Amino acid sequence: MKNVISINELNVVYQQTNALENISFNLPTNARAAIVGPNGAGKSTLLKATLNLVNSSKQSIQLFEQPLNKVRHRIAYVPQTSEVNWNFPTTVYDVVLMGISAKRWGFQAIKPEQKMLAEAALEKMQLNELRERPINQLSGGQKQRVFIARAIAQNADLYLLDEPLAGVDIKSEQLIMDQLLEFQAQGKTSMTVHHDLNTVPEYFDSVILLNRQLIAAGPLDEVFTKENIETTYHGVTSLTHTSSDSKEVI
Numbered sequence: 001m002k003n004v005i006s007i008n009e010l011n012v013v014y015q016q017t018n019a020l021e022n023i024s025f026n027l028p029t030n031a032r033a034a035i036v037g038p039n040g041a042g043k044s045t046l047l048k049a050t051l052n053l054v055n056s057s058k059q060s061i062q063l064f065e066q067p068l069n070k071v072r073h074r075i076a077y078v079p080q081t082s083e084v085n086w087n088f089p090t091t092v093y094d095v096v097l098m099g100i101s102a103k104r105w106g107f108q109a110i111k112p113e114q115k116m117l118a119e120a121a122l123e124k125m126q127l128n129e130l131r132e133r134p135i136n137q138l139s140g141g142q143k144q145r146v147f148i149a150r151a152i153a154q155n156a157d158l159y160l161l162d163e164p165l166a167g168v169d170i171k172s173e174q175l176i177m178d179q180l181l182e183f184q185a186q187g188k189t190s191m192t193v194h195h196d197l198n199t200v201p202e203y204f205d206s207v208i209l210l211n212r213q214l215i216a217a218g219p220l221d222e223v224f225t226k227e228n229i230e231t232t233y234h235g236v237t238s239l240t241h242t243s244s245d246s247k248e249v250i
């Protein structure tokens with residue numbers, strides 16, 4: 001089985017912080033993977049390093065067995081909503097169209113089939129009625145769904161999602177998680193930062209356990225063990241304390 005992501009001895013150092021130390025793992029094609037670990041473990045940094053959005057040790061990452069610059073168009077990134085400028089004067093529909101623009105050259109017109117992709121993405125995330133709404137007038141869950149819709153419209157092969165369930169209600173959560181299943185059914189791969197240990201087995205089939213260093217990575221059954229979770233969270237074992245309010249607990 002081919003690897004979509006191959007990371008070899010990745011290090012990321014911010015000014016004062018060793019955010020990631022000596023990370024090596026492979027993610028096979030068609031995985032539906034979660035990145036799990038406590039606050040400050042480097043989960044967002046791992047996604048950003050994969051996309052070369054932060055300075056890291058070079059030559060340590062291959063995507064689709066190639067360097068990033070050859071395959072960037074095959075990757076969709078859903079950032080944390082807190083990292084998006086929601087006051088930018090644009091509408092839901094225009095943000096979704098941006099997913100398509102990622103695959104266009106210069107001022108090429110949008111093709112009918114690309115418009116259909118955008119329409120399908122709006123439909124899937126149940127955003128049709130909100131399409132003309134300015135993005136600064138959306139709820140937390142609606143904001144998450146807009147960026148997932150943009151990623152769907154991009155029609156990528158690899159989806160990197162940073163906490164897509166943060167601040168969403170149960171309906172949005174179900175829509176988003178069903179979409180990850182659909183990506184997988186289409187032969188695509190996803191890697192998602194996820195905070196709720198309780199739902200990891202339900203939502204994912206692979207896990208990357210991280211706490212600045214890699215604790216373990218691989219299939220859910222092999223990796224998501226009590227021992228590994230304990231090591232990741234330095235002894236926090238109770239799964240009942242680790243949903244979105246886990247930020248304080250861990």
Ligand SMILES: Nc1ncnc2c1ncn2[C@@H]1O[C@H](COP(=O)(O)OP(=O)(O)OP(=O)(O)O)[C@@H](O)[C@H]1O
Pocket residue numbers: 014015016017019037038039040041042043044045046
């Ligand atoms: N731009 C930056 N400059 C300096 N330090 C940073 C920067 N971004 C993150 N850090 C630090 O790097 C470490 C890893 O941060 P990161 O956001 O990747 O963790 P995380 O696991 O995603 O955390 P959380 O669960 O809280 O979102 C933290 O100690 C954080 O304070």
